[in-house]
Amino acid sequence: MSNLFPLGIATGDAFCNRVEQRRILQDNMLHSRHTLIVMTRRYGKSSLLAQTFDDTAQAYDHHVMEKLSLLTVYDVDSVIRVILNSIGKLAGKMLPKHEMAAHALKQFFQRMHPEWSIGIDGPRVRLSAKPRAIEMLTEAILDIDRLAMEKGFTLTLAMDEFQQIAMLDKKDALAIEAAIREAAQNTKHLCLIFTGSSRAMLTLMFEDQSRPFFHLCEKITLDRIAEDEYALFLNKAAMGQWHQQLTDAAMSAVMQCTRRHPYYMNALCACLWRYEQPPTASEVQSEWLRICEQEGMRIAKDIAALKPNQRAVLQSLALNPIQSPYSQAYLSRINLSNGSMQRVIPFLLDHDLIYVDESKHYRLIDPCLEQYLVSLSI
Ligand SMILES: Nc1ncnc2c1ncn2[C@@H]1O[C@H](COP(=O)(O)OP(=O)(O)OP(=O)(O)O)[C@@H](O)[C@H]1O
Ligand SMILES: [Mg+2]
Numbered sequence: 518m519s520n521l522f523p524l525g526i527a528t529g530d531a532f533c534n535r536v537e538q539r540r541i542l543q544d545n546m547l548h549s550r551h552t553l554i555v556m557t558r559r560y561g562k563s564s565l566l567a568q569t570f571d572d573t574a575q576a577y578d579h580h581v582m583e584k585l586s587l588l589t590v591y592d593v594d595s596v597i598r599v600i601l602n603s604i605g606k607l608a609g610k611m612l613p614k615h616e617m618a619a620h621a622l623k624q625f626f627q628r629m630h631p632e633w634s635i636g637i638d639g640p641r642v643r644l645s646a647k648p649r650a651i652e653m654l655t656e657a658i659l660d661i662d663r664l665a666m667e668k669g670f671t672l673t674l675a676m677d678e679f680q681q682i683a684m685l686d687k688k689d690a691l692a693i694e695a696a697i698r699e700a701a702q703n704t705k706h707l708c709l710i711f712t713g714s715s716r717a718m719l720t721l722m723f724e725d726q727s728r729p730f731f732h733l734c735e736k737i738t739l740d741r742i743a744e745d746e747y748a749l750f751l752n753k754a755a756m757g758q759w760h761q762q763l764t765d766a767a768m769s770a771v772m773q774c775t776r777r778h779p780y781y782m783n784a785l786c787a788c789l790w791r792y793e794q795p796p797t798a799s800e801v802q803s804e805w806l807r808i809c810e811q812e813g814m815r816i817a818k819d820i821a822a823l824k825p826n827q828r829a830v831l832q833s834l835a836l837n838p839i840q841s842p843y844s845q846a847y848l849s850r851i852n853l854s855n856g857s858m859q860r861v862i863p864f865l866l867d868h869d870l871i872y873v874d875e876s877k878h879y880r881l882i883d884p885c886l887e888q889y890l891v892s893l894s895i
Contacts, residue, residue: 522783559780609641614755658700665706675710680718693731770801838880
């Protein structure tokens, strides 16, 4: 049986729901609407992207897609290399025959010495840029857009870990952002998708009026998968494994422990689905405690890095999620001034430690961290 609960990217049978976001993302891709996907770490950005790519590849022959990761870039040239490499792959997918490519390449990517080649991942066009030639980013993006128009294709280029650009030297970062923006606002056949694991940094890059990416993209945000969607998904997986559904008690234990955080849902269910029989609620709880123990080292490090006020608020929200952290009653309960709270809450939100749930309660994002802090208070 396929791995229904991967700790890495989930697609196919392992992918639960997100129907609406897949539809919107696909529509943006087909209509060249640049898109920013922002959400908390390990909520499923890469999985949403991978699944939507699969959906689109099955339904549309003339839409070609590439995904790149900027995780390891360290300077302007490494950024240019990574992006040109993917643009070359897109070109290779539209020009799979050498003769066609040779002809087409006379008119495109001229300053980048294009060379058609066939590698282990299929045909591609090798593009090379001069050192620090940031303007070639603009040129290459516009050329691939023109090539797509000429060949009757639409394209998507997804850039993951995009916040890494902002971590380069500030002048270089702004120059790269400006070069990409310059091209992006003139493309008609190419959709650029930006995503990354730092929600706070991406938000700053795309929502600060003084930055080049301001107002360039439509934004997609993701919440947790709804409880009834997860229940359907898990019961289907349970039928496949044990020919019976989970009991209501076991199902609600799974929801309660993981708080529907997709990463922890998969970590827990991967253990439970090794059982011979469907797990009971108490087996769910003990597996969950075991997972939290394993995460203990990382959690202890995260907590140690916080200031005392931040720790105090986090601990109190782990025990009691609340709607109004600035109310006088709450401030006196945890013995903090309004001024301190005005700093702590935005910090915890920006660092993806807490979020505001559907019922407007401030609560912890990481269910293991929550469990750990609760266990310290007992
Ligand atoms: N729709 C989904 N259905 C089932 N599992 C999912 C879904 N989305 C994400 N997951 C699971 O959640 C975890 C995190 O997914 P993914 O790597 O896609 O998140 P991410 O937001 O890209 O993470 P990061 O912030 O680290 O880049 C993985 O275990 C993945 O299998
Ligand atoms: Mg990811």
